[in-house]
Every structure is written in C-alpha cells, then in structure tokens.
Amino acid sequence: MITFGCPDRTGIIARISSFLAENGGWIVEAAYHTDPETGWFFTRQEVRADSLPFGVDELRTRFAEVAHSLGAQSTWTVTDTGARKRVVILVSKEGHCLYDLLARVATGELDVEVSAVIGNHPELGDITRAHGIPFHHVPFPSNDPEGKQAAFGRLRALVEDHDPHAVVLARFMQILPPELCAAWSGRTINIHHSFLPSFIGARPYHQAHRRGVKLVGATCHYVTADLDAGPIIEQDVLRVHHGDSVADMVRKGRDIEKVVLARGLRWHLEDRVLVHGNQTVIF
Secondary structure (H helix, E strand, O other), X not given: OEEXXXXXXXXXXXXXXXXXXXXXXXXXXXXXXXXXXXXXXXXXXXXXXXXXXXXXXHHHHHHHHHHHHOOOOOOEEEOOOOOOEEEEEEEOOOOHHXXXXXXXXXXXXXXXXXXXXXXXXXXXXXXXXXXXXXXXXXXXXXXXXXXXXXXXXXHHHHHHHHOOOEEEXXXXXXXXXXXXXXXXXXXXXXXXXXXXXXXXXOOHHHHHHHHOOOEEEEXXXXXXXXXXXXXXXXXXEEEOOOOOOHHHHHHHHHHHHHHHHHHHHHHHHOOOEXXXXXXXXXX
C-alpha cells in the first residue's frame, strides 16, 4: 500500500504508475484527489505484493526517490497490508465503545490485534480479560498535578511498550498532555458526541435535551493539543424525537458513537486517511 501527498502538478500519476509498471507492480485499487485551495495532490495505491520481485522494505527504499522527486518529503507511506496491526485502547468507566470494538475484533470484522486495554478506572477489566487481552489499571489522582503527571508517564510507558499503530480513546475521560499528543501524533483517535462546541462540559445530552435538539451525533477525530479540534475522520447523526427522554438520547448517542468510532478506526488501519494540516482526505 502506497499513500502519497505532494504539491500538485502535471505528471504525478504518470510518474507513480510508471514506477510501479517498471517493477511489475499490479495496481488493484487506486484513488486520487486534488485540493484546489491548497494546491495539494493525494493518492492511495493498493498493489498486489506477489506482483513485485521484492518485499515491502525494498519497495519503500525504491519509492523514496520517486516521492522526493515529487516534493512529498515526509507525506508518504509504504505499508504491508498483510502485517496485522496493533491497537491499544484507553478507557474510563463507560464501556459501550470498548464492548463494540472487542466484539468486532472477536468476530473478525476488525482484523487487528488489541495489544492492551488501559483504564484509569478498574471497571472494564473483567470484560477485557474475558477476551484474553491484558488490562492495566492506571489511576489518575484528583487535585494532584504531580500524581497525574506520574500517571501519564506510566500510561505512556505502557502504550509505547506495544508500539501500536493506533491509540484509541474509547471514552477515555482524561485530556492527553501536549507531549503525548505530539508523541502519538497521527495515530491517536478519539470519539465524542457532536454537540461541541454548543454543549460543552458535563452532561451534554441533558443540555441538548433541554434545548430540544432534533439530531444527535458523534465525531471521530485525531487527537491534537487543541482539545477536540483535531482532523476529523468520520461523523454521523441520528434523528431524535420531542418525546425522547434523556435516557433515550443517551442510548441513541452511544449507538452512533460506536458506529462512528469503528468506521474511523477501520479507515485509519486500512491507510485510507490522509491528513493535510487540519483536514483529511478519506479514500
């Protein structure tokens, strides 16, 4: 799999296609997009591994020359889709997103290795261990900045021990410090309700119910140091009725959160998300 972004100009597709053809590469899926506002070109190329006379490391080495000649610099990747990717999931007390992801992995719908689940509360340990996955409890003390900093240090060590391709905040109710956002840039995925910024803070569904909203939704995005303002991967909504109670809205909101997070994670793991600034291209 080749993903690629560079300043737009004539001949980019021809250059990439010629490179692959010269090496016997059989393209089975190709997608392209040009953003006229930024003048940036994006592509995703899926190539049959058995059509190439060398492995992924050699392909990466050879393609580097093409990428640099087109001005891609660091905005390109070559990955082996046959290698199973690793995910670490961070949780607190709410389990709906974790339950959903574990079920999708158990049934083979998400072909990924969940290396560990880490929680700042112990409540979701039993369901995690029931799936044969290690669970780590890292408590975050209240009103103790040094203790919280130490907890984030422990969290970072546990996550990086697995070198995951994605760190999923499945309703993890702690704000990552800027240094972790930077260290895990481009692979930390969050899910939250789509009421922001209208209904910020605690009990957003209660706030929305009082305002009589007609839609509830969810947003899956990459985590950055700007709280809940990172590049958006996926969003969706459900209609609600004036007769719905707060409990109904919470239930519907959780349903859409699960679906949106699963979609966003799948697209990330399949290298379908290309980030440019604070925007994304989804192939």
